[in-house]
Amino acid sequence: MTITVIGAGYVGLVTASVFAELGNKVFCVDIDEVKIANLKKGIVPFYEPSLGEYISRNINEKRLFFTNSYGQSVPKSQIVFICVGTPPKENGEANLTYLFSAVEEAAKNLKGYTLITIKSTIPIGFEDDLEALVKKYAKTKYEFASSPEFLREGTAISDSLHPDRIIIGTNSKKAEKMLLELHAPLPGERIICDMRSAQLIKYASNSFLAAKISFANALATICERTGADVTKVVQGVGADKRIGHSYLYPGVGYGGSCLPKDVLAFIAQTRNFDYDFELLRAVDAINNGQVASLVNKVRQSLNLTEKQGKNLAGVEIAVLGLAFKPNTDDMRDAPSIKIINSFQDLGAKVTAYDPKANEAAKKILPDIKYSDDLYEAISNKDLMVIVTEWPEFAEIDLEKAKKLLKKPVIVDGRNIFDAKKVRALGFSYTGVGR
């Protein structure tokens, strides 16, 4: 098949590469000229393991083409995937500006029957507005479908090649057949439904994952107060196959461009349908509380009480990890931002180290020091705080770290260390929920 993917962000680039890899001819369109010029040379605008190889290979094999032109791609395509971002507005609702302009441009360029498939996360009910927009411009027969994406950053290619499920949201038999055929080489359960249900599946999935994480974070707080060990508690809870182990790891809270945004958008949207999603409001509140909890642990581990004016003045903190999770340089809604802002508000000086995200972080956190070396970052600091669980942090030479730090203090926001082992080496160690 010939397909066009609109939007060269995470979802768009991975979708385009995977469909090209499966043997389709794929055009990837984006309005950003620099981005497209770089992509033509195989330069990926963000860090994602193996994506660059997939892009280069499919460019070389003439299955993947990058362009700024809707006119050169859409008229040749049987399916047009809309993969542009729907970032949150201040009130939590999704900003649909990019979505509407992408759909409008696509509509103006349709030629012959075309299936417009929405992969962007769009609010429930907005498919009607999109249909009205296309109707205004299209001079040909078209249909709509919604096929949300479930890939995770850091494992995007393998998630796309091995999906648990493929959602085909459409009322058209022809559209259903086309999407089944396109996805035929991929594994996973096929779920055929209407567009609204497809959109709800996406919001509900991300919200449920967020709820599991907040549940684990609430358990961690309870463990801290009762003296239980949350690692054992979640191991025991997750061993029940009905619950499962994944997304039950407590930490500094969920971040990234999806979970926080989708939880807030789901709360805002369901309110429009006269439902107060109290459960999700609590999920969000628990998530926000994880930052304050970490900051408190820093204060306590330095024996500073709140009575001393919540003050971290003069304290030098090494923050290890900035990206919202390992294997990405993505700083969108990363917990590190709120954590570092709190440290700064309390007067601390911060030096940060992240294996991949230092450059991206400099734009958001310009007033801190950055180090390109882990050991240099912790040198002469009052303590080190683990914010992202990069594998190299768990491998740190703790004897060396102890010598480099001013005080042997670790606050581990991701439970990467064995508490007993670290304490036996003479560290003051505070994890999450144990």
Ligand code: UGA
């Ligand atoms: C998430 C979903 O997992 C994908 O299925 C979905 O396609 C994507 O959003 C999206 O909507 O595009 P992603 O944002 O890449 O993917 O991140 P996750 O790997 O799900 O992690 C989200 C956050 O939860 C991270 O900050 C991570 O550190 C945190 N987390 C995850 C925990 O704190 N504990 C856990 O047990 C698991």
